[in-house]
Amino acid sequence: MNLKIKFVFLIFLYIFTTGTSKSCYWNSECVYKYFSSKTPYNSVRGDIRDSIVKLKGCEPVSVWALIRHGKRSPGIDYGRNMLEALVIRDYVVTSFSNGKSSMCSQDVENLRDWEVDTELFENTHGLTAEGYKEMKEIGKRIKEAFKELLTNLEDGSYTLRSAYGAWIENGVDGFVKGISSIPLMVEKSNPKYDIMAPYEACPKYLAGVKHNPGTYKEADMYQSTPEFKAIKERIKNLTGVQYPLTDMNVTSLYDLCRYTWSPINNNRSPWCALFTNEDLYALEYYGDLRHYYRNGYGTPMPKKFGQIPMADLYKTFVNAKAGNHRKLTTYFSHATMMDMVYNALEWFKDEIPLRSVYRDPNRKWRSTMTSPFAGNLIAVLTRCIIDNREDYKVVFYTNEQPATWMCDNGVCSWHEFENKFMAFSTGCEPPYANCDYYQQNVRNSPKSSAESNRYLTHPEYLAAKDRIHRRSGIEYSLTDENITALYDLCRYDWNAVEYKISPWCAIFTKDDLEVLEYVQDLNHYYRNSYGTPVNEVFGKVPLGDLFTNFESVTKGGGKKIVAYVTHSTMLDQIYMTLGLFKDSVPLTGANRDRDRKWRTSKISTFGVNFVAVLNRCDKQGSKEYNVVFYLNEEPIRSICEEGVCSWENFDTKLRQYVNTTIDFC
Structure with a gap:
């Protein structure tokens, strides 16, 4: 009798668990939080206060940084497509009520109760509150990491310059408040040309690359692959939506997911519940292909633009080494500029070019890492006294983590730095x-x-x-x-x-x-x-x-x-x-x-x-x-x-x- 009861109980437990077990987004511990160039900074960043490379007998004398703007709202076209996609929410809720959706109850409830942030759609290309906070916190952490160098920034000891764009310039204000207790002078941006966005004044790049449909051929072809098409089927099966989903529908839903995700406030976007991790891998790769061929290794021209800020880095540190140094040099720009700089440095370069026919899960080129919101490249010149002899070293960081692939775990001797960066300054001339x-x-x-x-x-x-x-x-x-x-x-x-x-x-x-x-x-x-x-x-x-x-x-x-x-x-x-x-x-x-x-x-x-x-x-x-x-x-x-x-x-x-x-x- 006792054995029978145990057997019945086990059968009941098995039926209950298998019948009710469902993969839910709202309580999953393994959600995928990487969204190509729309990835929030907190999802990928390190903390330079903890990751700072401390070299024995050395002290920092100059910090150079290139920082992408913080999180912003979408542009007019993307915002309009996202608004049009909101109607899908009603289909999802109705489908769930009719028992035709396999989504979890809490995920549907979160999506139904989600309130439209009018600021997100009305303030196009505007810096969000989260983006402002990202920039402010970066400034704060840099100051704390190099407090002896940056505590007192006198006039002439720093340079702050923004590329053109209100969302970038507003972020600089946040950075300044984070890095200094007093107001600092920020150089005015130039709407026609700026060394932090030189490609915007180059008709050959704009017509031949940025606005050339051929640039996006691989990304467009990827949307026709079985891997990408499977996204549509999974969304339809999950949500119960009956009509065919277009590529635009999928992209707009993805934008709703990534633009409304907030890791600073630990708020997952309910729109991300429409996607599996496999869907998000594929959508991220779609973004990688666009960045790769527009700004990266897929096109020869971007490398030239990336050399311009690297020449500035070299000259800044040469001057610092000669005693005419600035404590802090910080430029603020776009994801495009970040990609181009990494292109010039030959970082994140895959042996085999990215193609639509195959998504390498172990690829180096990941726009999530190269150009997230507030993504950054930081170089620190240090002066060292070794055996009573003065020497200099340069330490590199990306997103506040050491660039371990550069020189010796991110630490370059002056000779190594000069060999690499002098070419940017001289145009590869002797x-x-x-x-x-x-x-x-x-x-x-x-x-x-x-x-x-x-x-x-x-x-x-x-x-x-x-x-x-x-x-x-x-x-x-x-x-x-x-x-x-x-x-x-x-x-x-x-x-x-x-x-x-x-x-x-x-x-x-x-x-x-x-x-x-x-x-x-x-x-x-x-x-x-x-x-x-x-x-x-x-x-x-x-x-x-x-x-x-x-x-x-x-x-x-x-x-x-x-x-x-x-x-x-x-x-x-x-x-x-x-x-x-x-x-x-x-x-x-x-x-x-x-x-x-x-x-x-x-x-x-x-x-x-x-x-x-x-x-x-x-x-x-x-x-x-x-x-x-x-x-x-x-x-x-x-x-x-x-x-x-x-x-x-x-x-x-x-x-x-x-x-x-x-x-x-």
């Missing part, structure tokens, strides 16, 4: 190209051509000039410019690949060509190399990069090949740094040494190349490394004995260049 000091005092200075001009008055040159005049039969006197032009016709028209000698070279004798070659040697010598001391500093920059790359390989990382394509100027500067082709007596316009080492015809030719090869050798069970240098595909035997540098010799020669800076520029 270090001297945008150095005002070099351009004014060397390249464009009369001093650099003084010796070559002096040689133009030397009897040796004048004799060559006379020979050319007589051989050519020209009746009028040839100027130095005429001689140079004829020489250029000779050398530019010479085709060494096809072994075609230029007929213009017939004007010159061998002695003439040697004299004219020396004029060029003098120009290179004083403009790019030993004739001017500052050139040695520029040569250190790529050599520091060479050492860093090879050292990384010896530690198990690095790349198989690193190649840079540049100008003869850069090669000349590298030769100077390494002490190559250095004559015991400086070249001058008073005397042409026929046995000189500095010969541009051999070291600065078209296609000239400087190559270093790292070799790994197995000796008695241990690994050793050596480095061999080549110039124009021939070994350079003057750098190390027999042209082969042991790792110790290589380390001694090049490690010193790793932290080279060009602050004097």
Whole structure:
């Protein structure tokens, strides 16, 4: 009897639990809270007060930040579509009353009792109260994390600038109240052009990318995939709605879900109950595709725009390192700018481009993380004293969490930072190209051509000039410019690949060509190399990069090949740094040494190349490394004995260049 009762009880319990168990949104502990670029900040953020990277012997000296605006209301078109979708709520409630819906009672009740926030639809593109609070809290946390640096922000010690847009500018007000107890000056935004939204003033981007239907081809195609179509069927089955749902219906319901979700107040949106987690995964990916091809890696142009604020970051920290620093530099912009910056940095880049045919659940490009409301990129310059030596490091954070994939868990040495970010400042040009000091005092200075001009008055040159005049039969006197032009016709028209000698070279004798070659040697010598001391500093920059790359390989990382394509100027500067082709007596316009080492015809030719090869050798069970240098595909035997540098010799020669800076520029 006792056994029968237990058996009946178990049967009843099983029937009761299986008959009443239902997955409900309102009490689920595993709701999906990531909504592409409309994700509330609190759903993804860290807390920089807790995640701040503390480096021994270091103190922060400058903070640079790029912050997207906080949560805002939808634009006119999206808002109108959302309002039109509200009617679906009545269908859901009616369907549930008629027993045709499988939604939970509480979820339907929450949806029925939800009150329309008129502010959400009437104040289009307006910053919401939640968005204002997001910005204020970010400012507050940054101040607390760097309180010794940011407690007193005097005039001139900070920069605050907003891209154009009332919702962005209103958020700046919240940020200021969070980071300072006193009012701070905010630079006025420019409605026509701003470095924090440069793409808005570029017709090529607006017409060719942003407003080009082809940009959204992959996203549109994704809506035709079985995965996306399944969303409509699940919504219909869940709600009992009988009529076919369009893509616009689904998107509008999704917008109602994500725009009315409030993690700050811990309020889930009842509209999200219409979706399963699988639906939300797919809808998030739809947003990812749009961002990827409009702002990210799917289109080449956005990367250029992302380089602009990164150049500002580099210049800000270079100035700070030189002592002319701002404590705080903060810019406020759009999701578009955030995506473009990450594009320029090559962060969140997938090996395989995002496509409509397959949603990779482990993809790196997630607009939820790259551009949520109030999403941010923060860089902190720290000054360190290590072994009584001053050094600098840069720490990176995204959404208040360390960017652990950058350098060493988000911490970059100054050399690593400079190698990465200098290119943004110079447009990927060599270090001297945008150095005002070099351009004014060397390249464009009369001093650099003084010796070559002096040689133009030397009897040796004048004799060559006379020979050319007589051989050519020209009746009028040839100027130095005429001689140079004829020489250029000779050398530019010479085709060494096809072994075609230029007929213009017939004007010159061998002695003439040697004299004219020396004029060029003098120009290179004083403009790019030993004739001017500052050139040695520029040569250190790529050599520091060479050492860093090879050292990384010896530690198990690095790349198989690193190649840079540049100008003869850069090669000349590298030769100077390494002490190559250095004559015991400086070249001058008073005397042409026929046995000189500095010969541009051999070291600065078209296609000239400087190559270093790292070799790994197995000796008695241990690994050793050596480095061999080549110039124009021939070994350079003057750098190390027999042209082969042991790792110790290589380390001694090049490690010193790793932290080279060009602050004097």
